[in-house]
Amino acid sequence: MAERILIVDDDPxxxxxxxxxxxxxxxxPTVVETGVEAVRVLTGSEAQDIELVVLDLVMPDLDGMGVLGRLREAGVSVPVIVQTSKGGIDVVVSAMRAGAFDFVVKPVSPERLQVSIQNALKVARLEGEVQRIRKAAAGTLTFKDLVTRSPAMERVIRLGERAAASSIPIxxxxxxxxxKEVIARAIQGSSERRxxxxxxxxxxxxxxxxxxxxxxxHEKGAFTGAVDxxxxxxxxxxxxTLFLDEVGELAPEIQVKLLRAIQESEVDPIGSRRPIKVDFRLISATNRSLLDMTKEGRFREDLYYRLNVFPIWVPPLRERKEDIPDLARHFVARFSAEEGRRNIVGLTPEAVALLQAYDWPGNIRQLENAVFRAVILGDGPFLTAEEFPQIAAQVSTPIRVVSSEPIVIQTPRASAVVAAPAAPAAMPAAGGGVAAGPASPMSGWSPAPGSFASGSGPAPFGFLRSLDEHGHVRPMALIEEEIIRIAIDHYGGRMTEVAKRLGIGRSTLYRKLKDYGLDDTPGAEAAE
Known part of the structure; x- marks a missing residue:
């Protein structure tokens, strides 16, 4: 999912x-015309989707400096790039002191704006990772810091927030x-025991x-070797909080003592003459069915009911694949910083599609290790499907790419780090085809024999063949004619839109229509 940038300018x-x-x-882009609208967006429910603001300083009513002041009062920390036609040093200093990240002068070149956006989001990424590490170390990690957008995880978060409000065993x-441990830390960070x-x-x-x-x-001298x-x-x-991971592995004799510790809130150290009172919040976790173990006699029934007071089921990653892009971005951000590979800024759509096509039996831990390996292997700014050879070898179905834009790194609040360069209008497809739309198959995947990519069947709408039936490259004129036909059909004969999407002028488009004999194409005369 592409990052959202708020544009605030009164000039249409x-x-x-x-x-x-x-x-x-x-x-x-999200566009507003006034500073008042910008403050409303950045302090309302839409704020969590805004990763960066491009703000004009000179506006009627509430100007850019006023917006910066309102955001600072509201505690909004989104990075802001300010722009104005007056670039005096005093204006720059004032904007920076008010909290702006960067300053550009109108008319700003696309290259300068892109670099500014990249730098702002990169800093936001690093600050987000540092904040996450500090929260985890300080025990203040909350559910808002979790990297998820899955409906299946909404129930987990809702239950966790309810459980955090009490001391109930979980x-x-x-x-x-x-x-499971991250959920446990979020419960503690959201409770009074933070x-x-x-x-x-x-x-x-x-x-x-x-x-x-x-x-x-144990006490000193309680057994041989107990010197302290x-x-x-x-x-x-x-x-x-005490977090007992894999609690189902405890031996039966330890289960008895654990039951007493939970019931009486006291423990008996080995060799101690009297029990010691303890005040703890107990959170247990298991990857096995404690109920089945209880029925089989391998886990104490009374202890099971003591632990299973407030159960929370965390779904596997294969049941919440919409989390994979955000998790992958998070891991890329972390490992690129840890390993000094800061040139790696995200993943290609093919790589994300590949990751989402895999079932991940090892869940998030396996995804984390796969991304770590890919970061070490990666050479370019974006991790491609080639950096995940072990995953690609286990995915047997063709991959459908949802977006044609590279997927850039995000912070825990789903903010990007580096902007993606403009994506090409077409992407290579298997068998020599060219995908002319956002739903192109992953390059490198072989189509089924006799499919459209091999030239033996009709190509679905939005796809172009680059090879003819004899395996030779088709002439450029034929490909150009075909893409013009597709564009006219796709945009309902609206020639202004067709010319804009093809990146040519309307006069050039009409000349090509005449050259290719397309000026009488049905729909080409449709009203603009």
Whole structure:
């Protein structure tokens, strides 16, 4: 999904120029005419979709400086690029002090505007990643920081917010790698225990003879080798949250002590003469069915009902594939910064389509590792399908590209980092075809024998053959004639729109119609 940029200018001509430029860069423009409208958008429900603002300083009623002041008062941190026809140094300094990221003078060149947008979104990306890391470390990560737009995750977030308002024990269920710990951290960060200790215990990774000591602690001399007193995880989490991951792996004798700790809010360290009171919020997680384990006698029934007071099911990634583009952008942003590959700014539509076509049995963790590998392999500014060879080898169906624009990196609030260059009007398709529309198949995927790409059948609307039936490249004139026919049909004979989309003047278009004998094409005479 392309990033949305808000354009604020009272000049209709300037608005139109900026709108076309922003759209050509690969973004979605939103246009308003006054500063009052801009403040309304940036402080309302639409604010979360706006990634950047291009703001005119000189406007009637509320000018650009007034807009910057209102945004600062409202705590809106969206990056702003200001522009004006008066480029005095005092104006620049005032705008920067008011919170603007950059300053451009009218008429700004497309190249200068694109670089400014790229830099602003890049800084926003880095600030967003730093903020996310700080929140996770401080225990203040909330559900607003989660990278998701899936309806399936809305229920998870809604349940998590309800659970965060109390101290009820929570059981998070889901396949390995779906992000159960992130959900647990968001619950803690949204509760009264935010900024308190968040102690994680992977119950399946602890040696069986050490589980009791690690969880409940031990006194000095309690057993051979206990040369010092050890504080258990329950005591470490006192006042905060204890997260027991893979709780189904606990041995039966440890389950008994865990049940007592939950019931009585106290633990018995090994060798201690008396129990120790603890105050903790318990969140458990499992990738197995505790109910089935209980029926089979491998998990205590009374403990199961103690843990499963407020269950939350996190769906696997294959059931929320709309999250894949945002997650991939997030991982690209993180790894490109960590690995010093800052030239990598996003993913191509083919790469995103490939990632969404895969079922991801390892869920988000597998996607994270795949993107990490791709960042290391990538040479260009955008990761392509070629950087995901292991995924491509396991996807057997042809890939449909939803968007013809490169997918650029986003911050946790779905903001971009770097603008995409203008996408070409056509993209290579399998078998020598050229996809003339946004729904083009991924290049490199072989079509079925006898399909339109091999020249043996009629091509669907929006596709052009670059090879003839003998395998030779078709003459340019034939391809040009065909694309003109498609454009006339697609835009209902509106020749002004046809000329604009083909990137030629109307006089040139009419000359080509006459040259190719298309001036009598049905629909070409339609009213403009």
């Amino acid at each position: 001509v300037q608005r139109r120029l900026l709108e076309e430029a922003v759209r050509r860069f690969g973004y979605q 059981l998070i269920e889901g396949e390995s790698g779906v992000g 900024s308190r200790p968040f102690v994680t215990v992977n119950c399946g990774a602890i040696a069986e003879n050490l589980v009791e000591s690690i969880l409940f602690g 007193k050890h504080v258990g995880k329950f005591q470490e989490a006192s006042g905060g």
